[in-house]
Every structure is written in structure tokens, then in C-alpha cells.
Amino acid sequence: MVDDVLRLKLALLGSAFRPGATLARTLAVVVLGLAVGAAIILLALEVDVRLAGHRAGLVIVASALAIALAVAPLSAGLGSALEPRRFASFPIPPRTLARGLGAAGAVGLPGLLAAVLGIGLELAWAGTPTAPAAIVAGALGAAAVILVSQHLVAIGAQLAASPAARRLVTGVARAVIVLALAVAATTVIVVQSGAEDDTLQAIAATLAATPVGLVWAAPEGEPALLLVRLLGGAVMVGVLVVGWGWLVARLVEAPQRTRSSAPAHGLGWFDLVPATPAGVIAARSLLYWWRDARYRVVVLALPVVPALMMLAFGAAGAPLPPLWLVPLPVLALFLGWFVHNDAAYDHTALWLHVAAPVPGAADRWGRCVPPLLLGVPLVLALAPLFALWSGVEGVLPALIGVSIGLLLTGLGVSSVASAIGAYPAARPGAGPFDQPPMLGVRAGWAQATALLATILFMAPALVVAIGGFAQPAWFAVAGVAGAATGFGMLLLGIVIGGRAFRRRAPELLDLVLRT
Amino acid sequence: MVLEVRGLRKSFGGTVAVDDASFTVRRGSIFGFVGPNGAGKTTTLSIITGLLRPDAGQVVVGGTDVWREPTTAKRKLGVLPDRMRLFDRLTGAQMLYYAAVLHGLDRSAARSRIDDLAVALGLDGSLDRPVRDYSVGMVKKISLAAALIHSPSVLVLDEPFESVDPVSTAQAVDLLTRFAAAGGTVVLSSHNMDLVERVCDSVAVIVAGRVLAAGTLDEVRAGSSLEDRFVELAGGRVAVEGLEWLTTFSD
Structure with a gap:
């Protein structure tokens, strides 16, 4: 079953490359994705974690990119999104479906970039005493990003019952990505200029205290803090996994939300x-x-x-x-x-x-x-x-x-x-x-x-x-x-x-x- | 008896609006509530529907006391009050959906009933416009649809046909007749005696807060027309005196 969902996902990815009107858009997205991926690796090799400013920048950039990647699947429009509701009519146990969809979420550009982001964290900390912790943190971070994006797709597909709502979801997701990328780029420039260390550190400390920056900041902590953050990250991933199973089961069993017939009268916000x-x-x-x-x-x-x-x-x-x-x-x-x-x-x-x-x-x-x-x-x-x-x-x-x-x-x-x-x-x-x-x-x-x-x-x-x-x-x-x-x-x-x-x-x- | 009203009393400040009003309505009947302006029709109907608290008296709908167990009673009632606003920034469709969901309908039931009622009441082309752009007659029609949408067993309609055009009135009357034939009960107030005579099978006449006559249409009419009987009960025609200047035309 998990294989089938993965195969379906690969087929969907392949179809995006078929010659046609969408090919240009696909290529543009791929180029952007590759650029972001390359930038992550280059920055990870460049960053010097002995400097407080660089460490703060690392947390901010990683958090911003994590947010961008989590909403990325929504930005493509929900037309062919693999969301649980689509499988409701098949006799698949919800647990199996949850596993299959979770695995499928890791395949594709956002999933790939999430993995690159995790690897980037490991590269940045390679050769320091906390390198092993960075590996764990990177893996947890990547998993969290992929799971959050799955949650968002499932919920987004529920919200987007009307075309207007669908456009709204896509538009908000794109705006978030642009903002997040802008924040990341600005941070990199500020770090390179070497100014405003205090501000950066304050922002990074704030982020580290939230689920967004928790794992990305883990390797920089003292052993006790490091352990707490890794534990927090593990709990977060655990909650997301359990929540994902629950969400899939609920969505598959709840009645169909998208309208079956052409809408006679739009109800605007009442649809949401x-x-x-x-x-x-x-x-x-x-x-x-x-x-x-x-x-x-x-x-x-x-x-x-x-x-x-x-x-x-x-x-x-x-x-x-x-x-x-x-x-x-x-x-x-x-x-x-x-x-x-x-x-x-x-x-x-x-x-x-x-x-x-x-x-x-x-x-x-x-x-x-x-x-x-x-x-x-x-x-x-x-x-x-x-x-x-x-x-x-x-x-x-x-x-x-x-x-x-x-x-x-x-x-x-x-x-x-x-x-x-x-x-x-x-x-x-x-x-x-x-x-x-x-x-x-x-x-x-x-x-x-x-x-x-x-x-x-x-x-x-x-x-x-x-x-x-x-x-x-x-x-x-x-x-x-x-x-x-x-x-x-x-x-x-x-x-x-x-x-x-x-x-x-x-x-x-x-x-x-x-x- | 699906609706029993006993000893209702309500006064505003010093004026007594409803004075010991009692009457009963049979299941499946269309009950006309008639009276001159300011006789206490709206006050009585508001008390029956749980919108206005009485000073004394009891209202029982389908075995439930409206003022003791309002929630249960309100499930059975469909209400069209007179001179009350709607949430008029909503479109017609939103307004009906709102009323439906407040009465506990789910999304698909609400949607399909909106479509049905729109066709039945001739609202079809206007459901996507805000209610504030509607004419008075259109507002009456959408209010009637809102009163019907949760399929209540008793409909209480205050002046449902005021400013409604004849075609829509005929359509609405058809709908109410079918509703009553299927076992529903309608209580409506009106100034239009012809319409009440044509549509209703039972009538109550209220004058100055007192129910002067109640029963089947024939009992209340007692051989004459409803209009004559009504004028008689309301104190007869007052001889017009002292308006001689009205007949000395100025040109």
C-alpha cells in the first residue's frame, strides 16, 4: 500500500515534466528549488559556528526556510495534492494510509529540500563536539517540516472547498514563502556585514524558545539545554506523527466536504x-x-x-x-x-x-x-x-x-x-x-x-x-x-x-x- | 390542540397591550389572527414565539410550555416577526443558511432546502444579493423562507403578506395550504379580510388586547362576511362627523 502511494506520487511528479503549458512553471520551480538547495549547502559550508553571530544567523535562516518548506506544498495549488480525503473511497486502513502519505510527503521537492536543510545543519556543525547532536537535530527538523507540511495540506484541502478559498490558500502560502526567503536572505547579508549581532542573537534566542527554531538551535546549547531541545524536538515529531494518524483517520471517516454538485449560491465565509x-x-x-x-x-x-x-x-x-x-x-x-x-x-x-x-x-x-x-x-x-x-x-x-x-x-x-x-x-x-x-x-x-x-x-x-x-x-x-x-x-x-x-x-x- | 394560549397578559408602562387573551389552535389548521391597528396582534404573537416575555399567562406548543422550556418549544416553531430586521448585510442565501444552521440543520440539508425554497417562493434570482438591497415584499418572502427552513410543526407569521405582490402571495398561500394539509399548523395575522376568509379555516378577533371571538371561520362569521363581523366586533363604524370641510372642494 505504501508502495502504491509512493508510485502514485512519483507518477504525479513525472507528469509535471510532460510537455505542455505547465512545463515552464515546473522548470522554474525546479530551478528555484535547486538554487535554494545549493544555497543551503554553500551556506552550511561557509558558516563558522564558533562565532555567535553566525550561530544566530544559522538558527534564523534555518527557521525561515523550515517555515517556507512547510507551506511549500500548499503553494502549488491543491489540485493534485495527495491529501487523505482523496483516498476516502478506497478500503485502506487509515493507519496504512497515514504511513503511505507521510512517506509520499518526503518525496518531491519540498521533502528533498527539507532533507537538504537537515543535512545543512549537520555540515555546519561537522567537526565540532556537538556534531552527533547536530545529526539528530537535523533529522528531527527535516521530519518535523515534512510532517507539518502534510498536516497543512490536509487541513488546507479541507478549508479550500470553493475556488475562491483555494486561491486564498495558495496565495497565502506563496506570500509566506516569499517573506521567509526574504528574511533568510536579509539575515545572510546582515551576518556577513558583521553588524547587529545583538539583534540577531535576540531573534535567534526567541526562535529557539519556540517549536520553529527549537531543533535548529539544539547543537549550540550547553549539554543540558542541548538535551532538552533534542527531547523537545523528539516530542514535537512524536506529537506530529500521532496527530497525523488521527487527522487521516478523521478526514477519511468524516463526510465529504467538497461540494458534489455545482454550487447554486456561494455562501462566502459561511463555506469556511x-x-x-x-x-x-x-x-x-x-x-x-x-x-x-x-x-x-x-x-x-x-x-x-x-x-x-x-x-x-x-x-x-x-x-x-x-x-x-x-x-x-x-x-x-x-x-x-x-x-x-x-x-x-x-x-x-x-x-x-x-x-x-x-x-x-x-x-x-x-x-x-x-x-x-x-x-x-x-x-x-x-x-x-x-x-x-x-x-x-x-x-x-x-x-x-x-x-x-x-x-x-x-x-x-x-x-x-x-x-x-x-x-x-x-x-x-x-x-x-x-x-x-x-x-x-x-x-x-x-x-x-x-x-x-x-x-x-x-x-x-x-x-x-x-x-x-x-x-x-x-x-x-x-x-x-x-x-x-x-x-x-x-x-x-x-x-x-x-x-x-x-x-x-x-x-x-x-x-x-x-x- | 397543537397551540394553547391561556390568560396572556402584557402591559407596557401604563397601557395594557394584551388583556387575558386565550385561544387554541388545532393541528393542521390555518389560523387567522385579525384585529385593528394596535389591538395587540404583534404583542400576542411575539409572546407565543418566545420573543417577548408575558406578565402572566401560558403558551403551550405541541405539549411544551414556551416560557418554561424555551429551547424545546423553539425547535417546533417557525417564526416570521413583523418589523424586525434581518442581518441585512448577508446575502439571501447566507441569511437562509444562517437561519437553517441556527436551527440545527447540517450543511447539505441547509443547501438543498435553500434551493427548494428559492424556487417555491420565487427568490431564485435574488439569493446572491445582500438582503439590504431587497424590497419590503422581498424581505417578507425571505423571512418566510427562513421561518420554514427547519420544517417546524407550527408556523407563526406576523403579517406575512404585507407588501407582497399578488403572484408571490398566491405562491406562498399554496405552500402554506400544502404545509397544513400535511399536518403542519399555521398561525398568521393579517389586515386583509378577504385573504383570511379565503385561506384560513379558523379565526380569532382581537380588539384592544382582548380576544372577542375565536373559533372556526363559520362560527366567527355567524352568517355575515368576516369583514362586517370584524367591524362590528371592533366597535362598529364610527359615524364621520365634523369633516364637512372635506366636502367643500377648494377649487
Whole structure:
């Protein structure tokens, strides 16, 4: 069976070289791939691991390339991708299929380059005491890249039910590859110029602490750290292997997701979410965040508020670098707090949720999805940068944990507030700055309470984070505490808010009817 | 009896909107709910469908108390409220899909029912346009489709035919008649006495929050036409006085 899948894969690869319209593209991709492969080997021979800057560069370049290779199969389009669903109609045991597809993933350009990347790591460390560890790390890294790419293809094929979604997946994958290659090239140039060692090392250290850079950084560690990283890499590969088996079994057994007949009516984002109440409410909510001026103005204001706060602090004479720690928590707090009156934003259209047997928690979850999708990636992407600019040692975990915590706690508080403390809101279709005619004191109370409650719940983590400036070890504690508070508060808020929403739904409807 | 309404009472501030309203609806019947403007039709129907909490009284749908076990009751109900918005940035198809999934339908069932309803109600060409671009009549039609999509056993429709063109009305009436013949139950309110007389087999007349007459169409009509009976129950025609200037034409 494994042989059959491999043979199929080889046949597919061979077909790409048949004369025709796609041949030119195939050749271009092959040339690019060979160039990347050659560059990896040359750089690996060139790099001098005795220099800290080179070591940091090695971790960054390897991580960037690993990301590029993991998404590479998606960039080719999913038309002839070997994904589990295609084999659903054959009587193949899922376990065998998982093995066959995993092996097939190693064959082909991305798989080959992943292997080259692993070999590159070994070459770079050859002749040093940690050379054996580098061999293990390289193998683990290559395996992880191949497995991740298999996961991504399977999931991508699920997401891409419509042609538009398919183009989106391919486009995002290509953008990621270009970005990753650009990062790798920039890093090589910076390393060669010999400047900015500190920055490079900080980035490399950050990457080494994440699954992305874990194994690539393994050979440079002290024996204990080295062992931990290799172990982490092994666990990561183990999880990916088990996850792959599970994913294949699930996909093969779940009902067909691609549309059988020509679509009569496109459902847009509704095609991309599960057909559950929470799913459709999330899609509808996203659509409103995207199109409704009342939401859009907030998205536009998001970067402005923290910038203004920084300016104000700066004008008051605070030193600049630590001020970089201000924007993200403020942005997260603001984003979580913003949805505290979300139910009233629906206006009387809320009746659809009241008249249907929608679980309260599903309503709450759906409404949390847009701020989560917006906030979490923003925090994760910007936190390392802002932590670096702040110049505060070891502040990154605290910045991420506290920001995520503020966002999630804010969403939890908002989930409850929008059910029990709703107040009149501008109607759908109103201008971004329109206010309802009778706002009342209630609005002020609800706004202030939601904001204060969020800060209060996060106060322990915030205090610990401030303690970190005196004793940097506290930063990590603050990060964990912040994230834990956030998760707890979000879950709690959704449960309590869901109950309250179910109970008070007619009153909410009454409120919007009277505005 | 698939729908039993007992002693409903609802007041807004000082005004009593519904005053001790009670009536029952048989399974498989099309029940017309008529009354003058502001008589409490919409309030009563909103209470029946679980959208508005009553001050007192009980609503039982298919053996389930709407206000005690709302989730179970709402599975049985299909609702078209009057003067409530839809999520009008969604397209017609998205709107119907939304309503279907909120009622627990899966993707393929929702899709095929959307197509069926679009044909049955003449929405076919408009499903890909946002609902906000629809005319009032089109909004009524899409709301009716949304009320029907989870195949409820009781349909509660508040003014379903207001601003709907005659062709679409005939189509919708056909659909409701078939629905009732198969054992479904329809409760609809309307100002159009001819239509109620033609479509409904049972009627209730509500005036100033009180149900003045309820029963089969023939019982309520009592020999005259529904319109005459309705005007009589509603307090008769008020003699028009003091509008003499209206007959002295200015030119």
C-alpha cells in the first residue's frame, strides 16, 4: 500500500515534466528549488559556528526556510495534492494510509529540500563536539517540516472547498514563502556585514524558545539545554506523527466536504466555518466586522489609540525604549473590551438568535471569534519586536502573556456584559460616530464596569509583570499568570454569559426594540 | 390542540397591550389572527414565539410550555416577526443558511432546502444579493423562507403578506395550504379580510388586547362576511362627523 502511494506520487511528479503549458512553471520551480538547495549547502559550508553571530544567523535562516518548506506544498495549488480525503473511497486502513502519505510527503521537492536543510545543519556543525547532536537535530527538523507540511495540506484541502478559498490558500502560502526567503536572505547579508549581532542573537534566542527554531538551535546549547531541545524536538515529531494518524483517520471517516454538485449560491465565509450555530455566528460576526462601519472604525482606531498613549507618555518625559511595552497590552485590552455591547449591535435582527434554539454559549463564542482572530496573531507577531525595542531583558513572555490575558479576559467580561449590561447602540448601517438618541447613564456604567472588571481580573498578573522590572525572573511568571487568567476568564465568561443570554434574550430584544 | 394560549397578559408602562387573551389552535389548521391597528396582534404573537416575555399567562406548543422550556418549544416553531430586521448585510442565501444552521440543520440539508425554497417562493434570482438591497415584499418572502427552513410543526407569521405582490402571495398561500394539509399548523395575522376568509379555516378577533371571538371561520362569521363581523366586533363604524370641510372642494 505504501508502495502504491509512493508510485502514485512519483507518477504525479513525472507528469509535471510532460510537455505542455505547465512545463515552464515546473522548470522554474525546479530551478528555484535547486538554487535554494545549493544555497543551503554553500551556506552550511561557509558558516563558522564558533562565532555567535553566525550561530544566530544559522538558527534564523534555518527557521525561515523550515517555515517556507512547510507551506511549500500548499503553494502549488491543491489540485493534485495527495491529501487523505482523496483516498476516502478506497478500503485502506487509515493507519496504512497515514504511513503511505507521510512517506509520499518526503518525496518531491519540498521533502528533498527539507532533507537538504537537515543535512545543512549537520555540515555546519561537522567537526565540532556537538556534531552527533547536530545529526539528530537535523533529522528531527527535516521530519518535523515534512510532517507539518502534510498536516497543512490536509487541513488546507479541507478549508479550500470553493475556488475562491483555494486561491486564498495558495496565495497565502506563496506570500509566506516569499517573506521567509526574504528574511533568510536579509539575515545572510546582515551576518556577513558583521553588524547587529545583538539583534540577531535576540531573534535567534526567541526562535529557539519556540517549536520553529527549537531543533535548529539544539547543537549550540550547553549539554543540558542541548538535551532538552533534542527531547523537545523528539516530542514535537512524536506529537506530529500521532496527530497525523488521527487527522487521516478523521478526514477519511468524516463526510465529504467538497461540494458534489455545482454550487447554486456561494455562501462566502459561511463555506469556511463549521455548520454549527457557533460557526455561522462567527462567520456572520466576521462579515460585520469586515463591512459594517461601526466595527470597521474600531479596527482602524486600534493602532491609533496605543500610539496616542505612547505620545502622551513620551511628552510627559518617560524614556522611550520601555514605552514600547505600552501599545500591545493597551490594544489587547481595547479590543477585548470593545465587544461588551455586541448583542445590541445586532439591533432587532437579534430575534433570529432568540427565536431559534441557539445555545447561549454558541452565541457568545461566535461573537468572540473576530477579535480573537484579529488580536491573537497581532500580539504574537508584534510582541517579539516590541520586546526587543523596549530593551528590557526577558520581558517577552510577560508582554505576550499579559497582552493575550487582557484580550481574553476582556472577551470573557464582554461575553457577560453584553448579555446582562446591554445598552442602546447605533443601528446597523449608521455612520461610525453616530450615537443612539437615548444613551443614558446605563451606557457609561456598562462601559466603565466592563473596563474596570477586565483590569481588576488581570491585576495580579499585571502586578507581577511590574515586579519583573526589579526582578526579571518575574516576567515569565507574569506571562504564565496572564495567559492562564485570560483562558480561565474567557471560558468562565462564555459559560456565565451564555446562561445569562439564554435567560435574558427576550429582555435584550425588548431593549433593542425600544431604541 | 397543537397551540394553547391561556390568560396572556402584557402591559407596557401604563397601557395594557394584551388583556387575558386565550385561544387554541388545532393541528393542521390555518389560523387567522385579525384585529385593528394596535389591538395587540404583534404583542400576542411575539409572546407565543418566545420573543417577548408575558406578565402572566401560558403558551403551550405541541405539549411544551414556551416560557418554561424555551429551547424545546423553539425547535417546533417557525417564526416570521413583523418589523424586525434581518442581518441585512448577508446575502439571501447566507441569511437562509444562517437561519437553517441556527436551527440545527447540517450543511447539505441547509443547501438543498435553500434551493427548494428559492424556487417555491420565487427568490431564485435574488439569493446572491445582500438582503439590504431587497424590497419590503422581498424581505417578507425571505423571512418566510427562513421561518420554514427547519420544517417546524407550527408556523407563526406576523403579517406575512404585507407588501407582497399578488403572484408571490398566491405562491406562498399554496405552500402554506400544502404545509397544513400535511399536518403542519399555521398561525398568521393579517389586515386583509378577504385573504383570511379565503385561506384560513379558523379565526380569532382581537380588539384592544382582548380576544372577542375565536373559533372556526363559520362560527366567527355567524352568517355575515368576516369583514362586517370584524367591524362590528371592533366597535362598529364610527359615524364621520365634523369633516364637512372635506366636502367643500377648494377649487
